Amino acid sequence: xxxxxxxxxxxxxxxxxxxxxxxxxxxxxxxxxxxxxxxxxxxxxxxxxxxxxxxxxxxxxxxxxxxxxxxxxxxxxxxxxxxxxxxxxxxxxxxxxxxxxxxxxxxxxxxxx
Amino acid sequence: xxxxxxxxxxxxxxxxxxxxxxxxxxxxxxxxxxxxxxxxxxxxxxxxxxxxxxxxxxxxxxxxxxxxxxxxxxxxxxxxxxxxxxxxxxxxxxxxxxxxxxxxxxxxxxx
Numbered sequence: 462x463x464x465x466x467x468x469x470x471x472x473x474x475x476x477x478x479x480x481x482x483x484x485x486x487x488x489x490x491x492x493x494x495x496x497x498x499x500x501x502x503x504x505x506x507x508x509x510x511x512x513x514x515x516x517x518x519x520x521x522x523x524x525x526x527x528x529x530x531x532x533x534x535x536x537x538x539x540x541x542x543x544x545x546x547x548x549x550x551x552x553x554x555x556x557x558x559x560x561x562x563x564x565x566x567x568x569x570x571x572x573x574x
Numbered sequence: 575x576x577x578x579x580x581x582x583x584x585x586x587x588x589x590x591x592x593x594x595x596x597x598x599x600x601x602x603x604x605x606x607x608x609x610x611x612x613x614x615x616x617x618x619x620x621x622x623x624x625x626x627x628x629x630x631x632x633x634x635x636x637x638x639x640x641x642x643x644x645x646x647x648x649x650x651x652x653x654x655x656x657x658x659x660x661x662x663x664x665x666x667x668x669x670x671x672x673x674x675x676x677x678x679x680x681x682x683x684x685x
Contacts (some may be wrong), residue, residue, distance in 0.1 A: 496675075503677045506673070511671075513604065519672065526592070560625055560671075565619070567617050
């Protein structure tokens with residue numbers, strides 16, 4: 462199993478550009494989520510999905526969209542990039558249900574200039 | 575709300591000594607408390623977790639304790655080694671699988 466795969470690893474955007482961060486998992490996990498990590502602020506939940514066709518907002522959803530058309534994929538879209546979105550983004554998945562461990566991808570480091 | 579407070583933010587210990595990190599939460603519905611270790615430039619990885627029906631759990635040199643009445647839980651690392659140097663995050667979860675993370679503790683083990 463490859464686990465949780467994120468692409469790209471690094472990305473630089475100009476303010477106002479849009480892009481999609483890709484996330485795929487091959488563990489047949491029902492639950493997938495996106496977090497952003499900023500210095501001193503831990504990991505903050507952006508959006509999450511409990512299964513294909515279902516998505517919901519986390520703690521910091523503004524400026525981001527997600528979709529879950531398949532169990533395997535959970536892309537994160539930045540609609541109009543802003544410098545405040547400079548961060549490291551982690552996708553994570555779990556087999557679902559309450560209290561199941563999260564498996565993280567290797568992260569995408571995004572810089573918005 | 576769902577906030578998790580984590581202390582200290584940095585912790586420096588001598589090799590062989592113990593390290594303790596404490597987290598507090600406010601949501602009484604919290605019932606799952608994992609701890610993640612993140613090495614520099616790497617992804618967070620689960621090292622131990624505890625559920626609300628258990629007060630303590632051990633795995634070799636690491637242990638977690640939970641006090642549901644006081645709404646706090648702690649990570650204990652004994653006989654610290656240089657490879658324990660990393661950032662550690664606590665988290666809490668309730669229904670579903672939304673985890674709320676603490677701000678992290680940077681642990682430095684000095685040889």
